[in-house]
Amino acid sequence: MDSALHTAxxxxxxxxxxxxxxFVALWWILAEGSFLAxxxxxxxxxxxxxxxxxxxxxxxxxxxxxxxxxxxGFFLLQSFSGGVQVARMALRPRPDLRPVVIDIPLRxxxxxxxxxxxxxxxxxxxxxxxGLEGGHLRMHVLDQRFPVEAEVRAVETRIARLxxxxxxxx
Numbered sequence: 001m002d003s004a005l006h007t008a009x010x011x012x013x014x015x016x017x018x019x020x021x022x023f024v025a026l027w028w029i030l031a032e033g034s035f036l037a038x039x040x041x042x043x044x045x046x047x048x049x050x051x052x053x054x055x056x057x058x059x060x061x062x063x064x065x066x067x068x069x070x071x072x073g074f075f076l077l078q079s080f081s082g083g084v085q086v087a088r089m090a091l092r093p094r095p096d097l098r099p100v101v102i103d104i105p106l107r108x109x110x111x112x113x114x115x116x117x118x119x120x121x122x123x124x125x126x127x128x129x130x131g132l133e134g135g136h137l138r139m140h141v142l143d144q145r146f147p148v149e150a151e152v153r154a155v156e157t158r159i160a161r162l163x164x165x166x167x168x169x170x
Contacts, residue, residue: 015058016049023048062164071158075120078151082125086142100144103136104152107167113159120155127151 027041089095108114118129118137126142141148160167 012058016053019052020045020049023052064162064164067158067162067164071162074154074158075123078124078155086125089143097142098144099140099142101130101138101140102144102148103133103138104149106132106135106137107153107156107169108159109165109168113163113165116159116163117152117155120159121152124151124155 023045027038027045031037031041089097106114106117108117114132114137118132121127121137121139122129126146127148128140130138130140132138137152139148139152156167159165
């Protein structure tokens with residue numbers, strides 16, 4: 001009985017600490033680094049943590065810390081370079097944009113990984129996820145000359161590495 005309880009607590013400890021850390025960081029950002037509002041902040045963090053555990057119970061995870069570091073670095077680099085590219089286009093006297101909506105077949109398994117992919121692509125300049133339909137992602141792209149499918153494949157690979165998931169054939 002003790003080993004079962006120990007295993008259950010270990011299974012809960014990592015997600016609990018990770019979520020608590022995320023909520024603390026979020027509160028610190030919202031409070032702009034001020035320690036004056038931490039009384040309210042602590043109550044908010046505890047309530048958010050409880051709600052997150054009820055709404056999204058911890059499940060076994062293959063989350064990779066090297067994969068997370070790689071994903072973060074990749075995301076920051078892509079956000080910066082994409083932002084520069086979009087700014088250059090916007091500052092041209094006569095922007096030459098060719099917007100298009102495309103469907104891209106996905107290789108990630110159904111579920112949270114695909115949602116993370118769509119959300120990540122929304123944050124990269126020049127792309128907007130318009131829907132997940134079956135095994136495809138519908139995207140609005142600012143310029144059809146962007147290498148969008150290659151970018152989607154790169155993000156898919158990083159998410160698969162982050163979550164320890166296999167990629168399916170596209």
